[in-house]
Structure formats: structure tokens, C-alpha cells
Amino acid sequence: MTVKTASPPTRDERVAELGAFRSMLRRPEVGAVLGALVVWFFFAAITPEHWIGLGGVARIIDSSATLGIMAIAVALLMIGGEFDLSAGVMTGTAGLIAGLLSTQAGMNFWAAAGIALVFALTVGYINGLMVVKTGLPSFIVTLATFFILRGANVGVTKMLTDQVRVSGIDKVSGFALARTIFNTEITIFGEKFWTAFIWWIVLAIVATWILQRTQWGNWIFATGGDANAARNVGVPAMKVKIALFMTTAGAAWLVGIMNDVRLRSAVASQGIGQEFVYIIAAVIGGCLLTGGYGSAIGAAIGALIFGMARVGIVFVGWPTDWFFSFLGVMLLVAVLVNNYTRKRAEAMTTAMAKARAESQEEDEA
Amino acid sequence: MTAEPILEVQHITKLFGSVIALSDVSAKVYAGEVTCLLGDNGAGKSTLIKILSGVHQQTEGDYYFEGEKVKFNSPREALERGIATVYQDLSLIPLMPIWRNFFLGLEPVKGWGPFKRFDIDFAKRTVRQELLKMGIDIRDPGQAVGTMSGGERQSIAIARAVYFGAKVLILDEPTAALGVKQAGVVLKYIVQAKARGLGVIFITHNPHHAYAVGDRFIILKRGRTLGIWSKDEITREDMIRAMSGADELEALSHELDELARRDAAKKQLELAQAEAEVADELEEGEKLFDE
Ligand SMILES: Nc1ncnc2c1ncn2[C@@H]1O[C@H](COP(=O)(O)OP(=O)(O)OP(=O)(O)O)[C@@H](O)[C@H]1O
Ligand SMILES: [Mg+2]
Numbered sequence: 001m002t003v004k005t006a007s008p009p010t011r012d013e014r015v016a017e018l019g020a021f022r023s024m025l026r027r028p029e030v031g032a033v034l035g036a037l038v039v040w041f042f043f044a045a046i047t048p049e050h051w052i053g054l055g056g057v058a059r060i061i062d063s064s065a066t067l068g069i070m071a072i073a074v075a076l077l078m079i080g081g082e083f084d085l086s087a088g089v090m091t092g093t094a095g096l097i098a099g100l101l102s103t104q105a106g107m108n109f110w111a112a113a114g115i116a117l118v119f120a121l122t123v124g125y126i127n128g129l130m131v132v133k134t135g136l137p138s139f140i141v142t143l144a145t146f147f148i149l150r151g152a153n154v155g156v157t158k159m160l161t162d163q164v165r166v167s168g169i170d171k172v173s174g175f176a177l178a179r180t181i182f183n184t185e186i187t188i189f190g191e192k193f194w195t196a197f198i199w200w201i202v203l204a205i206v207a208t209w210i211l212q213r214t215q216w217g218n219w220i221f222a223t224g225g226d227a228n229a230a231r232n233v234g235v236p237a238m239k240v241k242i243a244l245f246m247t248t249a250g251a252a253w254l255v256g257i258m259n260d261v262r263l264r265s266a267v268a269s270q271g272i273g274q275e276f277v278y279i280i281a282a283v284i285g286g287c288l289l290t291g292g293y294g295s296a297i298g299a300a301i302g303a304l305i306f307g308m309a310r311v312g313i314v315f316v317g318w319p320t321d322w323f324f325s326f327l328g329v330m331l332l333v334a335v336l337v338n339n340y341t342r343k344r345a346e347a348m349t350t351a352m353a354k355a356r357a358e359s360q361e362e363d364e365a
Numbered sequence: 366m367t368a369e370p371i372l373e374v375q376h377i378t379k380l381f382g383s384v385i386a387l388s389d390v391s392a393k394v395y396a397g398e399v400t401c402l403l404g405d406n407g408a409g410k411s412t413l414i415k416i417l418s419g420v421h422q423q424t425e426g427d428y429y430f431e432g433e434k435v436k437f438n439s440p441r442e443a444l445e446r447g448i449a450t451v452y453q454d455l456s457l458i459p460l461m462p463i464w465r466n467f468f469l470g471l472e473p474v475k476g477w478g479p480f481k482r483f484d485i486d487f488a489k490r491t492v493r494q495e496l497l498k499m500g501i502d503i504r505d506p507g508q509a510v511g512t513m514s515g516g517e518r519q520s521i522a523i524a525r526a527v528y529f530g531a532k533v534l535i536l537d538e539p540t541a542a543l544g545v546k547q548a549g550v551v552l553k554y555i556v557q558a559k560a561r562g563l564g565v566i567f568i569t570h571n572p573h574h575a576y577a578v579g580d581r582f583i584i585l586k587r588g589r590t591l592g593i594w595s596k597d598e599i600t601r602e603d604m605i606r607a608m609s610g611a612d613e614l615e616a617l618s619h620e621l622d623e624l625a626r627r628d629a630a631k632k633q634l635e636l637a638q639a640e641a642e643v644a645d646e647l648e649e650g651e652k653l654f655d656e
Contacts, residue, residue, distance in 0.1 A: 213482045215472040218461075222469050225458035232420055232456040233525075234441040234470030292460045 028286025029298030031337035035284060035330070036305050043312035050315040058191040064307025065196040066091075066255045068300045070274070071281035072200075072207050073251035075299035077244040078282050079211070081224035081291030082131060082138040084248045085275045086123070086145035092270030093149050094120045094256030096157055099166035099266040102175075109174035117253050123149070124249025128242030138245075150272060157268040170264040179261040182254070196258050200300065203251075207296035220244065225292030280327060281306055284334040305330060369432060371396040371564040372417065372448075372533055377426035379412055386412040388588045389426075394533065399555055399565040401575040403608050404585035410568045411453050413585070414535050417566070418450040419443035431532075444471065447531030451539050453568075455522040459511025463503060464492045466510050467525050495524045499550050515542040527554055534558050535566045540574060552578050572608055576601045584608060 044051045070087060077084055094116045101112035127145055131138045157164055169175060183196045211217040222230035223237045231237045252271070260266055283289065284305055285298025309326050370393035379387040387409045394400045402410050415421045416428065419437030428435055430446060437443045440450070457466050464485070473484040489506045496503050499520050510518060519542045526534060536555070540548040555578050558565050569575050575582065582599065584591040584607050592607060599607070 209482075213485070215474060215481075215483055218465055218469060218472055218483060221461055221465065222458045225460050226456075229452075229454070229456035229458055230469065232418075232440050232450070232452055234439075234444045236439070236441060292458065 028293060028295040028338070029301060030286070031334055032285045032298045032301040032305065034337070035334060036301050036308070039305050039308045039312070043308065043315065047312070047315045051312070054189055054191045056311075056315075058193050059311045060304070060307045061197045062194050062307075063310045064303045065194065065200045066258055067274070067277065067281065067306055068200040068303035069196070069203055069251055069255055070248075070278045071285065071299040071303040072203050072296050073248040074278040075282040075285060075287050075294055075296050076207060076211070076220060077248050078279070078287040078289070078291060079224045079294040080220045080241055080244040081227060082241060082244065083142060083279065084127065084245060085139065085142040086127065086149055087142075087248045087252050087278055088271040088274030088276075089146050089149045089153065090120060090123065090249055090252035090271065091255040091259065091274070092153050092266070092268065092272065093123075094253040095260045095266040095270055096153055096166060096256075096268065098257060099169050099260055100157065100160055102172040103166055103168050104160050107172075109169070109172050109178050111174075112172075113178065113253075113257050116256065117250070120249040120253040120256075121246050124246035125242060127249070128245030131245070132238040132241050146275065153270075154268040164268040165265055166267075167265040169260050169266065175261065178257065183258040183262045194262065196262075199254070199258075200303075204297055204300040211296055216240070216243075221292055223291075277306065277327070280331050280334075283338075284330060286338055288338070302334075370394055370429075371431060373429040374413075374416070374423075375427045375429070377413070377416065377423045377428070379409075379416060379421065380424045385588055387416075387423075390585065390588070390590050391426075392583050392590070392593070394564045394566055395581070396532070396564045397559055397562045398580040399559050399567055399578050400581045400583060401579035402566060402568045402583050402585065403570075403572075403575060403604075404591070405587075407587075408585040409588045410585055411537055414450065414537055414566060414568065415452075417443070417533075418448055418452075418535055420452075441470065444529065448533040448535065449526040449530030450535040451519075451522045451526045451537060453537040453541075455518055457510045457518055457522060460509055462507045462509055463496075463513075463521060464488045464506040467492045467495070467521060467528075471529055491528075495528055496520065499524055499554075500547065516544060516547055519543060520547060523551060523554065527558065530558065530563060533564045533566070537568045538570065539567075540569060540571065548574070572601065572605045576604060 040051075050056055070091070074084060074087055097116035097119055098109065098112045101107045101115055102109045105112075107115075123145065127138070127142055130136070130141045134141070154164060157166060170179075182199075183194055185192050186195055187193075211220060219230070219235045219237075219240045222235050223240045227237045227241075256266075256270070259270060281302035282294065282299040284302035285295055285300070287294030287299065306327070309330070310323060313320055313323055313326070372394040373392070375391045377387055377390045378385070390409070390413060392400075392402075392413070402413065404410055412421065416423050419440040419442050422436065422438070428437075430448075435446075437446075443450075458469065461469070465488075468483075468488050468491075473487050474481050475484045475487075476482045492506045493503060501517060501520050510521065513521075519539065523536065523539050526536070534555075536551075539551050543551060552574060555565055555567060559578075559580075567575065567579065576596075580596050582592075582594045582596075582604055584593075594604070594607075
């Protein structure tokens with residue numbers, strides 16, 4: 001068999017250099033990192049006395065942590081090619097189930113939280129199953145779930161408590177330990193932090209590791225890139241999608257419990273409207289709306305940008321009504337930057353391939 | 366040749382809604398042989414091999430693998446039995462790098478328990494080696510497959526199937542986008558796989574490729590079996606005639622002749638008309654001149 005001889009090492013080195021530069025530009029989270037820096041410097045310039053220093057950091061992190069946890073899970077799902085519009089309201093549902101079962105039925109908080117988890121995972125499973133079995137867009141399927149849960153959250157809470165909130169969760173057994181584990185206040189160098197941020201960082205690392213280093217990561221990218229092709233070569237694409245829907249539901253449960261133990265109560269309207277914020281954070285983090293591309297770290301940074309904006313607008317003293325306009329602008333900029341960096345990376349790859357072909361022709365001549 | 370076929374289908378029918386893609390097709394594939402699957406566009410070749418590779422399930426009929434009746438519910442199940450396929454659409458993920466595509470679905474892992482991970486170094490190294498064997502020198506296994514040429518993509522899909530095909534190798538028009546040299550490499554691969562004792566199923570529209578490596582020829586026509594021959598039962602010319610349908614070919618050549626004749630007749634008519642017009646004009650001119 002004819003085998004092309006290996007090329008001289010000099011040329012290899014040149015390609016490797018270009019490759020390293022290109023692969024940096026090619027990272028999906030480039031835009032998010034740049035965006036985070038821009039936003040940070042922006043507020044640092046306007047209100048340095050609040051912004052720079054540990055106090056500012058604590059406020060920003062607090063504002064981003066639970067959002068970040070959700071953004072990571074939603075990013076995984078988006079890379080797998082689907083959306084979950086019920087992710088926001090599910091944080092409320094999980095918190096309410098745990099709260100109602102423990103305060104109204106007298107259950108231990110851990111048992112109540114366990115039942116809430118089973119419920120959340122079941123809803124995630126059903127979402128996933130409906131999407132893969134019917135082939136309907138997940139946008140529609142989970143929109144339906146969103147409305148069902150939204151109605152049930154208020155309906156059931158009112159029925160059991162005659163109010164739209166569940167209070168007194170801190171009086172039930174098992175609460176103290178749950179608070180310690182899920183979300184408690186700690187003091188670092190004199191500043192108060194909520195421990196949800198540790199979960200956020202750990203989950204970002206775990207999700208990135210799964211995406212980049214494991215078989216499941218490969219399957220998630222492939223399923224989002226082309227589910228049919230992935231299935232053809234042996235990827236259990238349906239299983240992957242269902243697992244991802246269960247992951248967002250599981251993350252929503254975690255955030256719901258975090259809210260319970262922090263606020264010692266749960267409100268029926270919790271989480272409504274947040275589903276789009278998660279998606280926007282994931283997109284700012286480099287996820288393509290079409291699936292098959294994105295990053296968990298990017299989504300975590302996308303959430304950080306949000307946290308900064310939310311806190312910064314308050315620090316500067318602007319009316320908070322402008323927060324959503326800011327969101328819109330960020331989203332637009334992010335999508336444009338992502339588009340640009342991806343096209344650029346592709347153009348460079350093509351140019352490189354051409355250069356390679358030409359230099360090969362020269363060699364042969 | 367072994368007496369028992371490694372893979373056999375009996376009376377396979379496949380419906381897509383009301384479309385009959387295959388109807389009562391039976392075929393045998395032997396280990397250490399190349400079985401060519403031939404036929405027109407839309408004859409049902411891809412549908413048949415997709416049933417063999419677990420993508421589709423037959424509506425009716427039986428599928429035996431190594432003498433045992435099987436039903437593959439997914440391509441993964443077929444792959445686990447050693448049946449690897451190069452699909453006509455290649456089934457590569459454009460946004461993913463070469464090395465991730467190559468091992469997709471059957472990733473090599475190392476480590477233990479929850480720390481089990483994709484052996485990335487091994488994957489990158491192996492991809493380079495395997496593609497180098499095909500005469501394709503990739504410097505950067507991290508290149509996205511979507512940025513590669515059609516022929517390069519096809520080579521990746523073939524190299525992947527050859528690497529993973531343990532018992533049966535199915536190739537659906539693997540040489541369609543390839544240059545002469547690369548097509549030659551693929552034909553050599555087919556012969557090598559056969560020599561290793563694999564059963565090879567080779568779909569092509571190129572009769573020369575088919576006759577060069579094939580041991581057995583199955584021709585499908587509009588979802589039905591037109592005929593099955595072993596190489597010593599059929600000459601290349603007969604095979605080509607069967608592939609294109611001899612009667613149809615004759616009819617076609619008649620039609621072409623007829624068209625050509627009509628064309629010529631039409632041209633003559635037009636010519637005559639034009640001459641007549643010119644003559645008229647000339648006449649008129651002459652009259653004017655006379656006056
Ligand atoms: N998923 C599907 N749904 C509906 N009809 C299908 C499907 N797949 C194939 N068909 C139909 O089945 C018939 C056979 O198609 P198939 O792809 O097997 O042909 P082929 O022999 O591979 O043709 P070609 O040489 O063009 O690749 C065609 O009429 C096609 O329209
Ligand atoms: Mg075909």
C-alpha cells in the first residue's frame with residue numbers, strides 16, 4: 001500500500017503553532033471571557049468604591065451562583081440540541097414540594113427533598129421521552145410543561161396553605177444539616193458568602209470535565225450536532241437527550257432546595273421567567289442555538305456577566321428597570337461575537353489547508 | 366469459502382409508510398468474500414444495508430447473523446456484534462474534530478469507576494496512523510470535519526469502519542467522492558478485509574470497481590431481487606448489462622437514435638426553410654433592383 005512519507009519536521013512545527021493560536025480563538029467561551037472583562041471594567045470605572053474589593057466580589061458571586069448552576073445544566077442540554085423552558089419554574093416546584101411535604105405533612109426535610117428530587121427527575125424524564133418519541137421541538141413540549149407546573153405551583157400551594165407561600169421550613173427536622181450542605185453563610189476575610197457559589201464552581205468543573213474528557217461528553221456534542229448520524233455510529237442519542245433533560249431538572253431541584261434553606265420559605269412564583277435567562281447565559285457562554293457546540297465554563301461565565309450587571313446597576317444607582325434592556329444588548333453582542341469568532345476560526349482552517357496543499361505541490365515539483 | 370453464510374436475510378420487506386422500499390429480498394453474505402450490491406438509484410440498496418446495520422428494522426422477513434436469528438434495535442447492537450458500516454451520508458458530525466468523530470460511539474476509555482475517561486492521546490495517535498495508511502496526512506487531528514474536503518471526509522468514514530469492523534464491513538458507495546488514487550486505496554482495503562476473513566458488502570454504481578473485487582453480485586431493481594450471481598457465473602459484460610437492464614438499454618439506444626434522427630430531420634427542415642426565405646428575399650431584392 002502506498003503511504004505518503006511523513007513531512008519534514010520544520011513544516012509540522014509551523015502548523016502546530018498556528019494550531020495552538022487557532023484553537024484558542026476556536027474555544028467557544030472566548031466571547032464570554034471578553035464580555036465579562038468589559039463589563040467588569042465598565043462598572044469598575046464608574047463605581048470603583050463599591051466594585052473593587054472583596055465586598056463587590058461577594059455581591060456579584062451571590063447574584064450569579066444559582067443562576068450559574070442552572071446555566072451550566074441548560075448549556076449541556078443546548079449542546080445536546082434541545083431547550084428546556086420548564087427549567088425555571090421547576091426550581092419553584094422542587095422547592096415547594098420539599099417545603100410543603102416537610103411543613104404540612106411533617107416529614108423530615110431530607111425525605112421531603114428526596115421526594116422532590118424523584119418528582120423533578122420524573123418530569124425531566126417525561127420531557128425527554130416526549131421529545132425523542134414524538135420528534136416535536138423541545139421548545140413546545142417544555143413550554144407545555146412550563147404552564148402545567150406554573151399552574152400547579154400556585155394551585156397546590158393555595159390549596160394546602162391558603163397562601164402563595166410556604167413558610168417555617170426552618171422549623172422542620174433535618175433543616176440545619178441541609179442548610180449546611182446546600183447553602184449556608186460563611187465568612188471569608190470578613191465578607192459574607194453563600195456556599196451555593198462553591199457548588200457553582202464545582203459543577204462547572206465537573207460539567208467541563210464530562211464534556212471534554214469523557215465518552216458521554218463526546219455523545220452530547222454528537223447528539224446535538226447530528227442526532228441521526230450519531231445514532232448511526234452507535235451513540236444512544238435518545239438516552240443522551242433524556243439524560244440531559246433529567247440533568248436540567250436535577251439542577252433545578254438543587255437550586256430549589258438552595259432557595260428553601262436560604263430563605264426558610266418558598267414562594268409559588270419562584271423561578272418563573274428565569275428559563276430565558278439561563279438560555280441567554282448559555283448563549284453568551286458560546287452555545288449555538290442549533291446545538292452541537294458550546295461550553296459549560298462559558299455558561300458559568302455568562303451567568304457571572306448577569307450577576308455583574310444586576311449588582312452593578314444597583315451600585316451605580318440606575319433604575320433596575322433597565323436590567324432587561326441590558327440583557328437584550330448582551331445577548332445580541334454575544335451572538336454576534338460568537339458568530340464572528342466561529343467564522344474566523346473556520347476561515348483560518350481553510351486558509352491553512354490551502355497553504356498546506358500548495359506547499360505539498362511545491363515539494364512534489 | 367465457508368459453507369455457512371455469516372449473514373443472511375430471508376424474504377425481507379420494508380415499508381416506509383406506503384412506500385415499498387424492499388419487497389421479498391433474500392441474500393446471503395459469506396465471510397472472506399466480497400458481496401456487491403448493485404442497482405439503480407432508489408433500488409433499495411441503502412435501505413437493505415441499513416436493516417443489516419440496525420438503523421432500520423424490517424417490516425417482514427428474517428435476519429440471521431452467524432446462524433442465529435437476530436433483531437438489532439439500534440446500530441449500536443450491530444456494531445457490538447462486529448458489523449461496521451460506511452453510510453452513504455458518511456454519518457460524520459461536521460462541528461466535531463476528526464479524532465472525536467473517528468471514535469464516536471466506541472470511545473477508548475481508561476481509568477476506573479467515576480474517573481473513567483476518554484483516552485484522548487490514544488485516539489489522536491490512532492487517527493493519524495489510520496488515515497496515513499489511506500494516504501491522507503492530517504497534521505491536526507483537532508480539525509473540524511466540516512472544514513475538510515468531500516474525499517477526505519469519505520476517507521475518515523472508511524478508515525473508521527475498517528478499524529472497527531470485526532466481522533462484517535458494509536460500504537455504501539464508498540468511492541463516490543474519491544479520486545482515482547484514493548479509490549484504488551479503498552479497493553485494496555476491501556480486498557485486505559476479505560483476506561482477513563471479513564464478510565464485505567460493497568455498494569457501488571461503478572461496474573469496473575464491482576467486478577474487480579466482487580465475488581458475488583446481487584442486483585436489486587425497484588425493491589426486488591433481479592438476480593444473484595457468483596463471479597464464475599457471470600461475465601463483466603453480462604453484469605453491466607444486468608445492472609443497467611439490457612432491454613432498457615436497448616430501448617434507450619433506440620430512443621436516442623430516434624431523437625438524433627428527429628433532430629437531423631428537424632434541422633434539415635429548418636435549413637430548407639431558411640434557404641427558401643433567403644431565396645425569397647433575394648428574389649424581392651432583384652425585383653426592386655429591376656424596377
Ligand atoms: N426514511 C425513508 N422514508 C421514506 N422513504 C424512504 C426512506 N428511505 C428510503 N426511502 C425510499 O426507499 C426507496 C429506496 O431508497 P434507497 O435509499 O434504499 O435507494 P438506493 O438503492 O440506495 O439508491 P441510491 O443508489 O440513489 O443510493 C426510495 O424510493 C426512497 O425514496
Ligand atoms: Mg443509496
